[in-house]
Amino acid sequence: MSIATAAPIWAPYWRFARAGFRRESRYRLAAAAGLLTNVVFGFVKAAVLMAAVEAAGGTLAGYTAGGIGAYVWLSQGMYGAIQLTGDAEIGDRVRTGDVAVDFTRPVDVQGAHLATDLGRAAFTFIPRGIPSVLIGALTTGLALPMVPLPYLLGAVSLFLGVTLSFLCRFAVNLLGFWIIETRGVRTLYMVISSFLCGLFVPVPLFPPWLAAIAAATPFPSMMQAPIDVVSGRVSALDALGVVGLQCFWVFVIAAIGRVLIVTGRRKLEVQGG
Amino acid sequence: MADSVPAAAGRLAPYVAVVRARIRAQRSYRTSFRIDLLGSAAIGVIEFGEVWIVVHSVGTLGGLNVRAILLLFGLSNLAFASGNLIAGHLDQIPTYIRAGTLDTFYLRPQPLLAQLLISDFQLRRLARMTAATTVLVVGFGLNDIVWDVRTVAVITMAVTFGTAIFAGLFVCAAGLQFYLINGAELTNAFTYGGAYAAGQPASVFTRPLTLFFGYLVPVVFTGYLPTVAILRLDSPPGLPSWLVWCTPLAALWVWAVALLLWRLGVRHYQGGGG
Amino acid sequence: MSEPEPDAPAIDIAGLTRTFGVRRPLRRRGAEPARQVVAVDDLTFRVERGESVGYIGANGAGKSTTIKMITGILVPTSGIVRTVGLDPVRQRRRLAYRIGVVFGQRTQLWWDLPLRESFEILAAIHRLDPAVATRRTSELVERLEMASTLHTPVRQLSLGQRMRAEIAAALLHSPELLILDEPTIGLDVLSKLRLREFLIAERAEHGTTLLLTTHDMGDIERLCDRILMVDHGALVYDGSLPGLVRTVGARRVLVVDLATPAGTLPTFPGVEHLGSQGGGIRHRLAFDAETTTAAALLTAVAEHVTVLDLAIEEPAIEDVVRRIYQAGG
Numbered sequence: 001m002s003i004a005t006a007a008p009i010w011a012p013y014w015r016f017a018r019a020g021f022r023r024e025s026r027y028r029l030a031a032a033a034g035l036l037t038n039v040v041f042g043f044v045k046a047a048v049l050m051a052a053v054e055a056a057g058g059t060l061a062g063y064t065a066g067g068i069g070a071y072v073w074l075s076q077g078m079y080g081a082i083q084l085t086g087d088a089e090i091g092d093r094v095r096t097g098d099v100a101v102d103f104t105r106p107v108d109v110q111g112a113h114l115a116t117d118l119g120r121a122a123f124t125f126i127p128r129g130i131p132s133v134l135i136g137a138l139t140t141g142l143a144l145p146m147v148p149l150p151y152l153l154g155a156v157s158l159f160l161g162v163t164l165s166f167l168c169r170f171a172v173n174l175l176g177f178w179i180i181e182t183r184g185v186r187t188l189y190m191v192i193s194s195f196l197c198g199l200f201v202p203v204p205l206f207p208p209w210l211a212a213i214a215a216a217t218p219f220p221s222m223m224q225a226p227i228d229v230v231s232g233r234v235s236a237l238d239a240l241g242v243v244g245l246q247c248f249w250v251f252v253i254a255a256i257g258r259v260l261i262v263t264g265r266r267k268l269e270v271q272g273g
Numbered sequence: 274m275a276d277s278v279p280a281a282a283g284r285l286a287p288y289v290a291v292v293r294a295r296i297r298a299q300r301s302y303r304t305s306f307r308i309d310l311l312g313s314a315a316i317g318v319i320e321f322g323e324v325w326i327v328v329h330s331v332g333t334l335g336g337l338n339v340r341a342i343l344l345l346f347g348l349s350n351l352a353f354a355s356g357n358l359i360a361g362h363l364d365q366i367p368t369y370i371r372a373g374t375l376d377t378f379y380l381r382p383q384p385l386l387a388q389l390l391i392s393d394f395q396l397r398r399l400a401r402m403t404a405a406t407t408v409l410v411v412g413f414g415l416n417d418i419v420w421d422v423r424t425v426a427v428i429t430m431a432v433t434f435g436t437a438i439f440a441g442l443f444v445c446a447a448g449l450q451f452y453l454i455n456g457a458e459l460t461n462a463f464t465y466g467g468a469y470a471a472g473q474p475a476s477v478f479t480r481p482l483t484l485f486f487g488y489l490v491p492v493v494f495t496g497y498l499p500t501v502a503i504l505r506l507d508s509p510p511g512l513p514s515w516l517v518w519c520t521p522l523a524a525l526w527v528w529a530v531a532l533l534l535w536r537l538g539v540r541h542y543q544g545g546g547g
Numbered sequence: 548m549s550e551p552e553p554d555a556p557a558i559d560i561a562g563l564t565r566t567f568g569v570r571r572p573l574r575r576r577g578a579e580p581a582r583q584v585v586a587v588d589d590l591t592f593r594v595e596r597g598e599s600v601g602y603i604g605a606n607g608a609g610k611s612t613t614i615k616m617i618t619g620i621l622v623p624t625s626g627i628v629r630t631v632g633l634d635p636v637r638q639r640r641r642l643a644y645r646i647g648v649v650f651g652q653r654t655q656l657w658w659d660l661p662l663r664e665s666f667e668i669l670a671a672i673h674r675l676d677p678a679v680a681t682r683r684t685s686e687l688v689e690r691l692e693m694a695s696t697l698h699t700p701v702r703q704l705s706l707g708q709r710m711r712a713e714i715a716a717a718l719l720h721s722p723e724l725l726i727l728d729e730p731t732i733g734l735d736v737l738s739k740l741r742l743r744e745f746l747i748a749e750r751a752e753h754g755t756t757l758l759l760t761t762h763d764m765g766d767i768e769r770l771c772d773r774i775l776m777v778d779h780g781a782l783v784y785d786g787s788l789p790g791l792v793r794t795v796g797a798r799r800v801l802v803v804d805l806a807t808p809a810g811t812l813p814t815f816p817g818v819e820h821l822g823s824q825g826g827g828i829r830h831r832l833a834f835d836a837e838t839t840t841a842a843a844l845l846t847a848v849a850e851h852v853t854v855l856d857l858a859i860e861e862p863a864i865e866d867v868v869r870r871i872y873q874a875g876g
Contacts (some may be wrong), residue, residue, distance in 0.1 A: 033459035042464040043482055044470045048327060048334070051477035055331040184397075185309035191316045200323040205330050210322075290671035294657055320698060377655050379620045381672050382643035543622045543636070544565070 005136070009175040012107050013115040020119025031127035034080060038132055041075040045200070046140045061204040066143025070231040071202050073136025075223060078158070080124035082165045082223050083117075084194045091186070094176035094264070102222065103265060110170060110257050117166040119161075146230035153239050154230030161226040162232035164218055167253040174257065177264035218249035287383055288391050295394040299334025309397035317354070317404025321346045324472050335474030336506055340415045342474075344503060348431050349408025349471035349496025354401040355432075362393035363447035367454045370542070372458040386444070386535055419502060427502045427517060433523040435495035441527035442467055442490065447535030451542045476509045483511045491523035555632025557724045557756035558594040558617060563587055565624035565780075586612040588780035589626070594773075596723070599750060599757040601788075602772035609780035610760045614728055618648055631723055644673060647717030651729030654709070655716055656701045662712055663697040666719060673720035680719070687715040690745055707738035714742070718749065725757045731763055740860075743769045764799075764861045768836075776867075789836070791867070796811050800831040800860040801844055805830070806853035813851055818844060829862075 024031075049068045053060045063071065090113060093099040102109050136142045145151070176182045193201065196219035203214055203224040214220050222258045225242045230235045232240055321343075328334045328342050337345060364390070369375040378388045418424060446460030453459055471492035475483065487493040498517040501508045508514045553678055565587040587609045595598050604610050615621040616628050619635030619642060628635060633642045649655075655664040688694055691711040694706055704712065710730055717725060729740045747852035750757060759770060765822065767774060774791050776784040783792055792798075800821065808827035812820060817838030821831040834844050841859055848854060 029453065030458055032350055033453070033457070033462075037458055037466060038461040040466045040485075041469060043479070044466070044473060044486075047477050047479055047482055051474075052327050052334055060330060076320040138353050150406045179308075184306075188308070188315055191312070191319050195319045195323065201326045205326055207326065207329065212325070229414045286674065290668045294660055294668050297660060297664075316797055316852065320672075373650075373653050376618075376620050376650070377826070380618060380638060380646075380648050380655065382640045382674075384640065442549040466828060540622075543620065544624070 013111055016107075016112050016115035017119035017122070018136065021123045022119075024120040024123040028127075031124075031270035035128050035131055038076045038079060038128055039135055042072055042132065042136065043139070045076070046072040046136070049202075056093060059142045061202070063202065063204070064143065066141060066229065068202075069136060069140050069142030070093045070144055071106055071139070071233075073133050073142050074201055074227045074231060075257075076136070077125075077129040077132035078161070078223055078226065079199065080128035081121035081162050081230075082197070083162075083169070084165065084190055084197065084199065084222075090170060091173035091176040091182045094174065098132060100268060103268075109261060110167075110186045111252070112165055113152060114163065117147075121162045124145060145230075150230055150235070150239070153243065154213065154226060154273070157193055157226040157229040157243050157246060160243065160250055161222045164253060165222045166191075166249065167216060167257055168222075171253060171260055174260040177260070177267050193219050193222070196220060198227065202227075218253055220245040222247045256260050282524070287381075288387070289484065291388075291391050292394050295392075296396060310400040310458075313397045313400035314404050315402050316348070317350065317408070320350065320472065321404075321408050328474075335476035337474045337476075337500065340412065341500060341504055343408055344416060345474065345496045345500045346472050347405055347412045348428070348435065348499050349468070350405035351402060351409055351432055352435025352495040353468040353471065354398060354405050355436035356441075356443060358395070358398040358402065360390060360438070360440040360447070361398065362395060362445035362455060363389055363443055364450070365446060365462075366447055366450045367457060370454065375542075384541065389447075390448045404530055416504060419505075421459075427499050430517075430520050431499035434520045436526040438491060438495055438527050439464075441466070441524065441531040442492075444531035445527070445534050446536045448531065448536075448538035451538030463490045466490075468471065470521030473497075475512060479518070480511065483509075487512055491527065494520045494523045552627055554596050555598075555629065556593050557598065557631055558592075558758065559611055559627075559629040559632075559689055560593070560613075560617075561591050561627045563590040563613070563616060563623060563628055564624050565609075565616060566624045568717055584849050585780050587623075587777075589618070590777070590780070590782055592775055592782060594756060594758060594783060597750075598773060599771050600759065600775070601767040601774045602758055602760045603762070603767065603774060604777035608777045610777060611728065612780075613727060613777070614648075614758075617643075618646065618726065636786065644720065645722055646724045646726065647720065647722035648726045649710075649713045649717045649728065649730050651710075651727075651732050654701070654713065656709075656712060658702045660702055661698045662693070662704070662706075665701060665712070665716060669716055669719050675720060683711050684715075687718060690748065692741070706733050707735065710734060710738070711742065711745075715747070721753065722728055722755065724758065726758045728760050729762070730759070731761060737761070740766065746770055756876065792836050798835055799841065799862060801834060801841055801848075802858040802860060803830050803832070803834045803845070803848055803852075803854045804828060804856040806855050812848065813849055815839070815844065 019076060029172060046069060049063075049072060050065055053063055053065050053068050060063065060068070090099075092103065099109075102112075105112075141143045153273070170190070173182065175185055179185060196203075196214045196217055198220055203211065203220045221242075225246050229242055324342055324346055325339065328337065328339050332338065338415050366375065378392075380387055381388060442464050446464050449460055450457065467486065467490050470478075470482070470486045473495045475487065477498040478486065483493075493512060494517070498508075498512065498514070498520070500506075501512075502517040506514075564585070567584045567586055568582070590609075590613065599686050602610055602613070612621065617630050617635060619630075619639040630642055633645075635642055655669075656662070657668060666684050667680075670677075670684070675683070688697065691714070693708070693711055694713065696708050696712070699708075701709065701712065711821050713716050714727070714730065715729075731742060734742070746757065747770065749755060757770065759766065761767065762872060772787065774784060774788055775782060776791070798819075805828055808825070808829075810827050812830055812832070814820070814833075815832075817835045819833045821833050823830045832844065832848070834841070845854070845857060
């Protein structure tokens, strides 16, 4: 006899998201510390890039001073949400075998963790995202669009960017099924992803060969894409194309993640993990 | 009962023994060790790439061209990598405290800070030093440098005292950890933030940044000032080129603060001082 | 009082107090004002050289805090503590050469390396003469029967093996004072017995002073001539175990399962029959450790009935403490 529930299918995931949000909200000191670090990096980045724009005579790869300011502070603000640091929570669960418990629950493992991460990311806008942009506006100055469309589309783009970042990290963590100590891989991932996603240097500034490499990876779609959309650097039709590309990568990485889960799970069962 | 006065087995013997043990322990994890090395080398290359891209796109930034950037990055990153090797693992202190294992160090007859400094000697950090050294050597080759006593003195001073500066910054961070158990990220602002700022041409810094990274967290001494001195370039009024000879003072300042913060932190942990 | 006198007591504590301010973590708003928790309250006692002292009390009674102050990890809020004549906070490093400590839950060994190497490193850390170190290591390895585990990485040792290793590690530099914090917790009966025998032999040979915290009355019985009991940070008893038992009237209980049910058992002097279960299959007999031993009682019982199985219930520390308070001690 099955127990009929009236709860819709997305109910547990909404719960996970709320849990992720609430958990993140508890670390006030860490959030404040994170903002401070964000701001320090932001000032240095802004100084260097603005000097570059000036040295290039006012525009560099399509960026004006205001545009580069927007890039700097939006990237710093989004950093908390996009979370490129290779945290090992899932990897640890795989290593210790705790993940077997996750598989017995009637929710999709990837979906559950994704929902939790989205909740977490949503919270970061409060102590890190908005304040970073505000500080940027008050100090170095930045140029943001005055019409609503970039922000609406930007919200979608940001959602996709956070999702994509999570899916990639998830996949990297799942390598723990095969590699015992994932720290080296995670560090490598962190460095490559933060470089190619446009955290330190905007992707439009990359020399052609590097830009081609970046385009072959999902990373620019994590951070550069939402920044470009929100700041209005890409407009209307191009923005839709950017979002479309993000959707493509979300689909691909999600699929890879699911393949890894299935094969990893099989390995776990064979090992009697 | 054994004599309580320690036998003459060499003052350094305890430290050597622990370091060798750490190296042996790491070699036992083969594959991940190699990935670690690869990762560390990649980090070095990518960090250089970040500065290189910006300067390359405009040719000259803050008076430094792409070849000068090799020196800037090489010197500052080598100092950072060496400092990180010496003291980077102190960020594990909150973990030790939570697990209660910090107390184990109290039971041994060496100074607490000294024990912690050698407690975790990471071979993979050597790889980061290699990447930085490579960039630096390339920089020596590609730049027009007058190899005289002055140049050698500046380079030696930059690398040795630069290492001391970064190691000192990590010790500052560690001292603060005793207060900020959950706020570890706060110290990243001046440790990793310092490394980031050290690799940029400081001539583009705004006044507050110059004050912060030039005098408070003096990482400007590890890369920019030596580069300008070696290449005999002009520097902005806030950072006169003769300042490079004060690098030892900068290191002294950092260590004075570091030891103070360490003492305050340890006292807080032990509950002393009210 | 900072020069080590050879006759200084092993531990000398006077008026020792330690309070902790319990702060609300930063995250909560509307914080309560800081509460003071008194972990150790005006403690005064002395342990002379060569003594063997059991330091007991309920969880949270202040035992670990006292030990941390004795070893220099924590600074007292007030009062004085001197360990082998030294100030543990100011002279920590000098003290480290002369005391050995084993924390039951935490390891002092190098996790990833073979056991042998931990001993070598510790010998270097304590700056032992190589010949002395070799001799001492062999002695300890032989007496603790660890020869077979010397090449095993510490993380692969069983709990019993690891505890023996920890004790060897703590004794390597032949300290004058050995402090053991819950050393037998989680060990099987055989391991406990062997460990106790080792400690007795070691003390007999080297005169090491021993301070032991434990919840196991068997440890106390076998190892300690003196008991210090703390409750809520204050010293509530200082004397011998028989004295404690006498004061408290706490009793051990022998539980016997019989082959055939018996309605009653013969009475034995100093033994109270607490009841039976399963229609006379299981009987519980409380006995006074002063008048008889478990073995003697068992023999006496077995003369009258066939015993299939037995168990011994120890008086819980909490029980003993409660009784002490009730006795007004």
